[in-house]
Amino acid sequence: MDNLVTVADQFKAQGKVVTVEEYGNGNVNDTFIVTLASAEEKYFILQRINTRVFRQPELIMLNMRTFTEHVHQRLRHVPVSPDRRWEVVRVLRTEDDQDHWIAPGGSFWRAISFIDRSQSFDTIKDIEHAREVGIALGMFHNLLSDLPSEKLVDTLEGFHITPRYLNHYHEVMAENRPKKTPEINYGLQFIEKRREWAHILEKAKGEGRLDLRPIHGDPKVNNVMIDNTTGQAISIVDLDTVKPGLVHYDIGDCLRSGCNPLGEDIDQWERVRFDPELCQAILQGYLSLARDFLTENDYEYLYDAIRLISFELGLRFFTDYLEGNVYFKADHQEHNLARALIQFRLTESIESQKKAIRSIIRDMTQ
Ligand code: GN1
Ligand code: MG
Numbered sequence: 001m002d003n004l005v006t007v008a009d010q011f012k013a014q015g016k017v018v019t020v021e022e023y024g025n026g027n028v029n030d031t032f033i034v035t036l037a038s039a040e041e042k043y044f045i046l047q048r049i050n051t052r053v054f055r056q057p058e059l060i061m062l063n064m065r066t067f068t069e070h071v072h073q074r075l076r077h078v079p080v081s082p083d084r085r086w087e088v089v090r091v092l093r094t095e096d097d098q099d100h101w102i103a104p105g106g107s108f109w110r111a112i113s114f115i116d117r118s119q120s121f122d123t124i125k126d127i128e129h130a131r132e133v134g135i136a137l138g139m140f141h142n143l144l145s146d147l148p149s150e151k152l153v154d155t156l157e158g159f160h161i162t163p164r165y166l167n168h169y170h171e172v173m174a175e176n177r178p179k180k181t182p183e184i185n186y187g188l189q190f191i192e193k194r195r196e197w198a199h200i201l202e203k204a205k206g207e208g209r210l211d212l213r214p215i216h217g218d219p220k221v222n223n224v225m226i227d228n229t230t231g232q233a234i235s236i237v238d239l240d241t242v243k244p245g246l247v248h249y250d251i252g253d254c255l256r257s258g259c260n261p262l263g264e265d266i267d268q269w270e271r272v273r274f275d276p277e278l279c280q281a282i283l284q285g286y287l288s289l290a291r292d293f294l295t296e297n298d299y300e301y302l303y304d305a306i307r308l309i310s311f312e313l314g315l316r317f318f319t320d321y322l323e324g325n326v327y328f329k330a331d332h333q334e335h336n337l338a339r340a341l342i343q344f345r346l347t348e349s350i351e352s353q354k355k356a357i358r359s360i361i362r363d364m365t366q
Contacts, residue, residue, distance in 0.1 A: 002103045007046065008034045010101040011092040011111040014041035025122065025222065025265075027328045028053050029240070033114070043114040044092060048107050049240075053327060057108045059155045060240050061099045064091055067214075067242050070147045085227060086139060087235045089113050115235045118225040123263045128231060130258055130278045134285025136224040136233035137216070137254050141247055144214040145293045149244035152214055156241060159217060160249040162198045162312045166191075169319045176322050183341060187318045190344045194311055200304050201248055209297045215250045217241025220257035247294075248301055251286065252309030258282045260346050269341040274349040279306075280360045287364055299365050303358050307350045314343030 004020035015038025023033040023045065030048040049057040071088050080086040092111035094101050100110040124130045158164040169191065178184050204210045216223075218241045225235040257264065259278045262271060287294075317340035320327045330336050350357065 002048075002105065002107060002109075004032060004046070007101070007103065007109050008032075008044075008111070010094050010109070011044070011046070012095060013044055013092060013111075014038040020046060026238075034111070041113075042116075045089075045112045045114055046109065047112070048109055051108055054155060054240065056155065057100065057110075059153050061091065061110060063152050063155055063242050064239050065099070066147075066151055067144070067239060070151075071143045074143050074146070080139070084232060085230075085234045087115050087225075089115065089235065089237055089239070112237075115225045115237065117228045118234055119228060120222045120225050120237075122222050122265075123261055124221055124258050124278055127277065127281045129226070130281035131285035132226060132231065132233040133221055133224045133254065133258050134282035134287075135289060136236050136285075137219045137250060137282075138286040138289030139233070140216055140219070140236050141213070141250070141293070142289045147214050149212045149214050152243050155243050156217075159241060159243070160245055160309070160312065161202060162308060162315070163202055165312060165315050165319065166195060166198055169315060169322075172319050172323050178322055183337060187314075187337070187340055187344065190347075191315055191318065194347075197304075198308065198311065198315075201246055201301060201308060204297070204301055205246060210246050210248065210301060212244045213247055214242065215245035215247060217243060217245060217249065217253075219250050219254045221254075222257075246305075247290075247298065248305035249309060251302060252305035252307075253313075254286070255279055255282055255306045256310040256313065256343070256346060256350075260342075264339060264342055266342065267338075269338065269345050272342050272345040272349065274306075274310075274346055274353060274357075276353055276356050276360060279357060280364070283360065283364055299361065302361050303354065306357065307347060307354075310343050310347040310350060314340045314347060317343060 005017055008017045008020050013036055015036035018035045018037050020032050020034050023031045028050045032046040034044050034046050036042060051057055054060055068088055090113040091099050100108060102108055216236060218238055219236060223236055223238040224233050225237060227234045259275045260272060261275055317336045321336035321340060325336055328336055
């Protein structure tokens with residue numbers, strides 16, 4: 001285990017490192033908040049990248065650079081409206097002017113500025129918060145809408161390609177014989193019933209109906225920073241999965257996260273439901289900034305995107321449980337199974353409200 005203060009000391013900051021503490025609920029990387037003895041900059045974020053997931057972490061840093069340079073330039077030419085503060089995180093350099101530091105044991109570390117006077121939440125608090133989360137994603141897509149997606153490298157091959165997760169699930173199933181508990185049986189049947197439909201977005205992409213664009217990849221509620229005073233969204237953080245993809249992955253992910261008021265880590269998975277009112281508010285916020293670059297085809301696949309990304313995350317958790325928790329960090333043996341059931345239940349709730357969700361989308365696009 002690396003000494004955290006020694007690691008934090010590798011990065012150039014405004015003041016002396018006072019403490020380093022665990023931060024947030026990331027499922028993949030390890031995140032810490034560093035407190036500094038400085039009046040100008042009190043904190044920064046320190047992360048150990050999970051290199052079993054991100055095999056080429058230098059590529060993440062390259063994309064972050066492409067992203068931040070593009071956005072800074074865009075904001076210089078077309079500033080955000082005067083009543084909104086919008087911030088982009090900065091990558092801190094090391095004493096040798098690198099954007100990361102590799103510890104003697106081989107672990108990969110990087111540091112990122114902390115968005116001052118802001119916080120994030122694991123679940124949506126109210127309709128206003130929902131709208132702000134939508135605005136944040138709209139702002140993000142808007143700022144990147146003129147960056148050709150080829151400028152970004154693929155840092156995580158297969159990410160959000162549902163058929164690839166299905167293939168992997170079948171491979172894992174072929175090698176393991178899961179116990180036949182009621183929960184596992186439910187999961188197995190759940191996946192089986194949806195395996196044909198699960199190709200929907202990749203099929204549309206293959207047919208040229210949906211195009212690749214720069215995406216965030218993980219715009220869940222707790223990656224949206226909210227200003228402590230105004231309650232407005234002021235940044236989206238966690239840029240590790242910024243890469244070419246379908247905006248549908250992002251919209252689906254934002255809604256599966258935002259419209260699940262109980263959150264993605266609760267005990268009673270049967271109680272999980274998808275809230276259409278929050279969906280409406282998030283979409284309203286999103287479309288207030290994204291309307292101009294969405295096509296008719298884009299709208300046609302929105303409902304399926306919401307359903308698919310919930311299903312896909314359930315499938316990813318379920319497979320990881322069967323495989324022995326090799327991808328997502330787990331607090332206990334059955335943790336990823338419990339997380340999977342929550343996403344499957346959420347998917348069912350989306351399916352049972354298909355008409356209402358489709359009509360929300362239709363009303364908003366007319
Ligand atoms: C992972 O590590 P974290 O919490 O930022 C995952 C996302 C999932 C999310 C579910 C690289 O994100 O795809 O939606 O968990 N990130 C990766 O909470 O797989
Ligand atoms: Mg993430």
